[in-house]
Amino acid sequence: MRPARTIKNRLLTFFILIMLITALTSVYSLFASLRLGGRVEQLTQTEVLMRNIRGQLKDTKQSLDEYLMVQREDARRAVYTNLEDLQALVAGRRTPYQSQEQLMVKDISYLINKYSLQTRGVIEAKAVRDIVGYTEAYKAAELTASYINTFIDKVLIENLNRRTDAYRYLSESYQQVQTFNFFLVVTAIILTILLIMLFTDSLTRPVVRLAHLAEEISRGNFDVDDIHVHTKDEIGVTARAFNEMKNSIRRYVAEMKEKAQIEKNLADQKVKNLEMQHLLKNAEIASLRSQMNPHFLFNSLNTGVQLAILEEADRTAEFMGNLASLFRHNVRRLWRGNTIDDELKGLRYYADLLKVRFGDTYRIVIRIPKELRRIKFPPLIFQPLVENSVIHGFEHKEGGGSVRVEGFRQQGKVVFQVNDDGTGMGRDAIVPALKPVSFSDEDFSSRTGVGMRNVVLRLRLFFNRDDVVKIESVEGKGTEIRIELPEEEVEYV
């Protein structure tokens, strides 16, 4: 980005401005002094002219007297030369002006002309030895010379009067000029100093701030405010680029941190996945291992069913048939996607088994609305829980009991609960059941209540929530196992 105003241009403008201020005062002072000098010269011009005329007139008279005495050619030439010089002094002074002084100078000019003619008349009369003629002409020339001197005096007096007025005027005028000149110089000096200070400050302040900021950033503190430089020069460009760079780095660092967090989460997830895989592998091994048993068991059960039919033991045949269906269902569900509906199917097989075995001792009630039956759900959850209630809940209770499997929506959650009205669980049984242990724990399988913990652990892993299962139990009244799933995390098939 090219700056609109470069530092070079700013410096040049500034120096030119300072130079102009200095030059203005200097030029004005120079002008005033030159003017004063010129005026003084103007004032003395007339005086100098009058002095020269008087001197030249005297020289001319002396040269004339000398000629009249010696009558030599060189003396005559000297007179003429002097006359020419005298006339040259007042050449061009015959224009009338309004001032008295100049009018009298004009008079002098004409008188000199007359004097010149008279003097030449003296020389000519002397040349022809006209004694009366040259005497008369000499007297006339003398008289004219006296007129000239009289007028020179008058001009000098007039000039003196004028000069007195002029000096008074000049004195007042230049006093005023000097006063303003003084102000001009003083203000120029102060102004220049202040401008230099301002300019230096404006030039260095952003640089200093930039340096401090750079220092801060070098310490790793990116949370500093932007530097605000309003100039359009390189410093402004640098400051804006610096701000941009700082913000970019800050953004980049934030992104890096976020990425690290994501990676950490990913790693955690990986660990969980590994655990899941481990669990699955275990389950797989267990399944493979048990595949042989189910086959053998299915065949044996089928043989048993056929045997029971041949022997006309219908109840035995029904029982064994249900048992075979339950096994088949459970084995198959391990390897397929499971829903609540699938779970309920398995649960019904189990209920039928219980019915054959215990008659109406245990009542299993299922109340789950249809729309909740499509929810994806880990396999073998409800059946172990119900089995747990039947085995432990009613173990010491006479007269059987009922187990209610229910599903409903409550406060943004989908809730499934298994209630029994058995003897209930003690705290010492509930706490280990909910204890967050992993499948990798060595003593997992050695603990008691394996089925319950297996269910809790699988639910936690499946829904990735530790609080998915809650157990409430009142001894003597029953146990409630509650599976709470946030509505938004529930997936439907």
Added chain:
Amino acid sequence: MKSVVALLTVVFLFSAFQSVRLILQDAQQGQQYLSRSEPARYHFMVILPTIEDEFFQKMWEGIQTAAEEMNVGVELQVPRSTLELRSGTAELLEIARLSQVDGVALYVTNEEELTPIINRTVISGIPIITLESDAPMSRRSGFVGSNSFKLGQEIGRMMQEAQPDGAKAALLKNEYFSERASQWSIIQYGILTSLSSGDNHEIITERITQIGVLSSEEKARQILYLNPEVNVIFCTSLIDTIAASNVVSEFSKAGEVKIIGYGHNREIERGLEEGFIYGTLVRDPEAIGTRGMEALVGLNSNRYVPSFMYTPSRVLTGDSQ
């Protein structure tokens, strides 16, 4: 800091502006003191006997005003000394001739002596206008001033009015008048013409005063000492009038000896109000100066200029105040 800079900038610019303004102003005003004035159409020389008298000062003011209006250069020349008034005036007139000025306005101080020089100058092509004081026998180009005969008549009339029972008049004649026989004789003729209407009126004595108040007072005292019967003193200049009124007051003859003055200024005004001066002849010196210049410009422009150009005069008495 920025406000200080702004303030200083304003002061600096103001000083610079004032300095430039002063230079420009100086360039205009300085001209009149320093450089040449504007070229003029003509160059006239005005020769007056003095410039200290108020009458001549006013005349010179009239001349200057007219000269400025008509763009004419006017050179005022006054003889170096009142003691050499005659020779000084003649010398200046000769210089004017040698200097080939375009015209001369002259107050004739000595008619007899100046007439040939006036003639010589006019013959050499330089027109001459006489101001207030004339040389009627010369070849002067024209006269600008009061009508002398009428002046005389007015003076005579005032004398009669001042002393109806018989005016015993003394004339305090300024030396300007003493040298101007023809003009003075016309004034005298006017006075006498006016006085002849009454039998008891007569002119007892005449005293010639030199320029300056001392001479005037001395002559006034002489009159009152030597001619105690005098009851009217006619003066022919401002200074004479004031000096005479002072002397009359000094002699405690105010009201008894009436002063008829010549000219008008504050002192005379006060004399008229207080009764020390009976009346005065007031001429218009500014008009004389102005018309003199107009006449010279007219002569140089080949326009017709009459030989006599009378300027108005009037009488002021204590009653008319």
